[in-house]
Amino acid sequence: MNLYVLLKRTFDTEEKISISGGRIQEDGAEFIINPYDEYAVEEAIQLRDEHGGEVTVITVGSDESEKQLRTALAMGADKAVLINSEEDLDEGDQYTTAKILTQYLKDKEVDLILAGNVAIDGGSGQVGPRVAEGLGIPYVTTITDIEVNGSDVSITRDVEGDSEKISTSLPLLVTCQQGLNEPRYPSLPGIMKAKKKPLEELELDDLDLEEADVASKTKTIDIFMPPEKAAGRVLEGDLSDQVKELAGLLRSEAKVI
Amino acid sequence: MSRKVIVLGETREGQLRNVSFEAIAAGKTAAQGGEVLGVLIGDSVQSLAQEMIQYGADRVLTVENEKLGHYTSDGFAQALLAVIEQEQPDGILFGHTALGKDLSPKIAAKLGTGLISDATSISEENGDVLFTRPIYSGKAFEKIMVEDGLLFATIRPNNIEPLQKDDTRSGDVSSVSASISDLRTIIQDVVRKSTDGVDLSEAKVIIAGGRGVKSGEGFQPLKELANVLGGAVGASRGACDADYCDYSLQIGQTGKVVTPDLYIACGISGAIQHLAGMSNSKVIVAINKDPEAEIFKVADYGIVGDLFEVVPMLTEEFKKVKAGSL
Ligand SMILES: Cc1cc2nc3c(=O)[nH]c(=O)nc-3n(C[C@H](O)[C@H](O)[C@H](O)COP(=O)(O)OP(=O)(O)OC[C@H]3O[C@@H](n4cnc5c(N)ncnc54)[C@H](O)[C@@H]3O)c2cc1C
Ligand SMILES: Cc1cc2nc3c(=O)[nH]c(=O)nc-3n(C[C@H](O)[C@H](O)[C@H](O)COP(=O)(O)OP(=O)(O)OC[C@H]3O[C@@H](n4cnc5c(N)ncnc54)[C@H](O)[C@@H]3O)c2cc1C
Numbered sequence: 001m002n003l004y005v006l007l008k009r010t011f012d013t014e015e016k017i018s019i020s021g022g023r024i025q026e027d028g029a030e031f032i033i034n035p036y037d038e039y040a041v042e043e044a045i046q047l048r049d050e051h052g053g054e055v056t057v058i059t060v061g062s063d064e065s066e067k068q069l070r071t072a073l074a075m076g077a078d079k080a081v082l083i084n085s086e087e088d089l090d091e092g093d094q095y096t097t098a099k100i101l102t103q104y105l106k107d108k109e110v111d112l113i114l115a116g117n118v119a120i121d122g123g124s125g126q127v128g129p130r131v132a133e134g135l136g137i138p139y140v141t142t143i144t145d146i147e148v149n150g151s152d153v154s155i156t157r158d159v160e161g162d163s164e165k166i167s168t169s170l171p172l173l174v175t176c177q178q179g180l181n182e183p184r185y186p187s188l189p190g191i192m193k194a195k196k197k198p199l200e201e202l203e204l205d206d207l208d209l210e211e212a213d214v215a216s217k218t219k220t221i222d223i224f225m226p227p228e229k230a231a232g233r234v235l236e237g238d239l240s241d242q243v244k245e246l247a248g249l250l251r252s253e254a255k256v257i
Numbered sequence: 258m259s260r261k262v263i264v265l266g267e268t269r270e271g272q273l274r275n276v277s278f279e280a281i282a283a284g285k286t287a288a289q290g291g292e293v294l295g296v297l298i299g300d301s302v303q304s305l306a307q308e309m310i311q312y313g314a315d316r317v318l319t320v321e322n323e324k325l326g327h328y329t330s331d332g333f334a335q336a337l338l339a340v341i342e343q344e345q346p347d348g349i350l351f352g353h354t355a356l357g358k359d360l361s362p363k364i365a366a367k368l369g370t371g372l373i374s375d376a377t378s379i380s381e382e383n384g385d386v387l388f389t390r391p392i393y394s395g396k397a398f399e400k401i402m403v404e405d406g407l408l409f410a411t412i413r414p415n416n417i418e419p420l421q422k423d424d425t426r427s428g429d430v431s432s433v434s435a436s437i438s439d440l441r442t443i444i445q446d447v448v449r450k451s452t453d454g455v456d457l458s459e460a461k462v463i464i465a466g467g468r469g470v471k472s473g474e475g476f477q478p479l480k481e482l483a484n485v486l487g488g489a490v491g492a493s494r495g496a497c498d499a500d501y502c503d504y505s506l507q508i509g510q511t512g513k514v515v516t517p518d519l520y521i522a523c524g525i526s527g528a529i530q531h532l533a534g535m536s537n538s539k540v541i542v543a544i545n546k547d548p549e550a551e552i553f554k555v556a557d558y559g560i561v562g563d564l565f566e567v568v569p570m571l572t573e574e575f576k577k578v579k580a581g582s583l
Contacts, residue, residue: 013394014529024397094362095371120510120533121393124374126362129330133366138441139330141359154445159355160458160513161505165446178494178511179504217371221387222400226536234548234559240570242560246542247574249558254540256462256519257486257578 001053001148001170002108003044005077006101006115006127009061009068010034013120019223033068036116038183039176044114045076046181047148053111054078060100062086066199073194074186080199088204093216094126100214101127102134103207110135112153113173117142125175132173140166142177258384259291260347260408263340266297266309266317267352273305275459276352278312278419280412283379285313285420287348287386287408294318294344298336300326306430313420317430318344324437327447328356331440334363339435341368348386348408353514354458357411364409371403373410377516377537378417394510394533414458415516416537450505455489457508462488462519465508465535468495469524469545469564476502478568479523485575491515493525509534523564527552544568 011017012030019025033041044055055077059065062084069080083100085092105113113135115128125141132139144163145156148170155166158177186194204211233249235242250257262284266277284293295314297305299321306317320336337360341349349364351357353375365372376388377398387402388410403409457463464483466476476490483490491513492506508515510533520538525531527543527550535541536555543556544564553559560567 011393013396013533017393017396019397024393093371094374095365095369098362098366118510123390123392123394124362124372125358126365126372126374129359129362130366133363139363140442142355158504159447161450161503161507163448163450164444165448166442167445168442217404217406218373218401219404220399220401223392224398224400226395226398229555229557232541232543232553232556232559234553234556234561239560239562239566242562243567243570243574246558246560247571247578250519250540250542251578254519254557256540257575 001047001051001111003048003053003055004105004108004110004113005037005040005044005055005057005072006113006131007037007041007057007059007068007072008034008116008119009059009065010119010121017225019225022223024223031064031068033071034116034119036118036176036178039178039180040114040116041072041075041077042181042183043146043176047112047146051148056081058083058101058104060085060097069199070194071186073197073199074190075184076190079197082199082201083207084201084203088211089214091216092214093218094122094124094130095217096214098127098130098134100204100207100209101131103209104202105131105135110137111170112148115173115175117175117177128173128175135173137171137173138168139173139175140168141175143174144177144179146174259289260287261292261294261344262288262348262350262408263294263296263344263346264314265337265349265351265357266295266305267354267356268299268302268305269456273308274352274354274414274456275419276354276412276414277309279414279417280350280352281309281313282420283412283417284348284350286379286381287350289381291347292316294346296320296337296340298325298333303430303432310426310428311422311424314428316428319430319432320435321432322435322437324440327444329440329442329444330359330363331442332437333360334367335437336435337364338367340433343433346407351411353411353413361409361411368407370407370409373401373403375413376410377413379410391537394529395536413514413516450503457489457491457506457513458515460489460515461517462486463491463508463515463517464488464521464523465491465493465525466496466501466523467493467525468499470496470501473501475565478565478572482521482568482572482575485572485579486519488517488519493531495525522552522556523568525552526550527555
């Protein structure tokens with residue numbers, strides 16, 4: 001099977017966030033593989049081990065994304081592709097990213113593409129389905145189970161807590177939801193091996209794309225922190241008094257009861 | 258500039274979801290005096306058209322086909338594209354629901370347009386339509402607009418006020434025919450886990466339990482409090498993983514995103530993935546025995562204590578308050 005994983009390097013949202021000059025401050029912050037993409041890497045490795053074939057992880061990003069690609073290789077992926085857009089583009093949105101990924105995948109022999117259901121920083125959940133549509137292949141989002149049998153695929157997907165059983169076929173794109181698997185940690189030998197695995201670096205030019213082909217369709221005007229909440233009040237005193245006070249506050253001050 | 262804006266009406270158990278009415282209200286802002294066009298897709302949806310009009314749609318188009326009884330991206334995309342082809346809208350709005358999240362990027366890619374996902378507010382400034390949406394798991398927000406071309410967005414449930422229902426409103430309802438063919442994903446079965454009728458993403462009051470409830474029975478006091486307040490019960494991932502409740506109750510990044518008027522977190526530590534699903538709630542109450550728990554940082558009111566003591570006391574207190582207010 002030819003398995004491709006769409007992997008995004010993301011800001012670890014467990015980190016503190018600050019804004020300066022209208023941008024999220026990234027200096028010194030921790031970056032990780034988007035957690036939902038870790039499920040995608042893990043599932044791809046398991047499917048390869050079961051059915052044979054090759055796992056290629058692809059990122060649209062900058063030099064810095066190499067670290068996350070190497071981690072995926074250390075987990076067990078076979079090849080990595082870094083589409084480095086840093087030199088060519090200042091701005092980009094989901095349209096941009098999906099267009100670049102689609103262009104790269106267009107002439108590949110693809111059986112299954114795995115993406116995350118959502119990136120924890122940008123948070124749109126658009127890129128997977130956009131790429132599938134661009135390639136003219138079906139997709140299934142938020143999957144929690146997948147079985148491949150020849151070209152037949154059975155999937156369980158999470159739909160707001162209900163589960164849908166779906167049958168479809170390859171070629172296919174899926175987006176991964178928590179519950180699909182437990183991603184492995186890279187092993188020490190895995191990390192050593194990853195250093196020698198192929199990592200191809202491409203620029204827009206190599207994909208025959210011009211800046212204008214991928215120009216953003218949306219424009220961010222401002223980035224801001226949530227309105228500062230008045231410091232929460234931790235009640236004090238006798239428990240029964242606290243309960244009375246809380247009921248009173250919810251009624252008269254917060255007016256939600 | 259006045260615009261023609263399409264709003265997709267979404268159903269749940271045969272009823273229109275609230276988020277569809279909220280999207281109509283957003284559609285009014287986007288349309289700037291233009292037309293808001295409701296669209297209903299399904300096997301039998303005609304009867305819901307009037308309600309969309311009562312909530313502010315000027316006209317409703319239905320696409321009915323037996324193959325559309327259950328949502329599939331291929332089927333609904335074909336139906337919607339037939340409507341888009343006929344109407345040539347300037348804007349499209351969906352709810353940011355499982356369906357909206359699944360379908361909107363496909364339509365955007367097909368049309369080659371931008372898409373603003375998960376908007377929590379919409380406004381108009383000098384003719385531009387601006388959306389606000391949470392980023393970085395809700396730790397920040399961005400204000401964003403479409404550069405040019407189709408105005409396409411999905412709306413997070415429970416954030417935009419729907420218009421007052423007006424039973425006297427009337428409008429044209431007509432059908433669009435679409436050939437629905439070649440569905441590449443087939444739904445074999447749907448296992449419903451959501452127990453009762455309360456749609457968590459639309460509930461006004463949510464009592465949520467975490468690992469601190471310690472067992473399935475531990476949810477009982479939370480259910481009683483929810484009953485008194487007319488709310489729904491939700492849960493953290495921790496409680497779901499420990500099998501105290503079903504995953505359909507999960508709130509957070511992986512689960513449902515909720516914005517109730519009142520969120521009472523009981524025995525939930527307040528991990529960022531949980532906060533991503535509830536930190537926009539209007540009022541947050543935390544009940545936790547650990548005074549250092551992160552949840553207190555987002556809470557408006559907190560009680561440090563054992564939930565098994567505090568929750569039943571609260572239930573009793575609210576019973577009294579409610580009785581007194583009659
Ligand atoms: C040239 C360029 C400049 C950009 N500049 C900015 C900027 O200034 N500010 C800003 O906030 N964002 C910027 N972005 C990022 C962009 O706005 C989105 O974050 C990105 O397109 C993904 O959208 P999302 O975060 O909503 O991901 P989602 O659509 O939620 O991601 C879902 C899944 O799609 C896949 N995916 C997403 N992104 C990538 C990727 N890059 N590579 C491979 N797979 C991916 C992953 O599997 C992921 O789990 C830029 C992007 C590009 C290409
Ligand atoms: C990719 C990813 C996605 C995730 N998505 C989600 C998600 O959607 N939703 C989600 O919730 N989590 C999610 N998580 C998990 C999240 O990181 C936390 O592990 C989880 O939220 C913890 O649940 P909890 O607060 O119930 O449990 P804990 O962190 O164990 O907290 C239990 C709390 O209960 C308190 N407590 C114990 N007993 C009592 C008592 N008797 N009275 C009062 N308080 C008591 C304790 O002090 C403690 O604060 C995700 C994680 C990852 C990696």
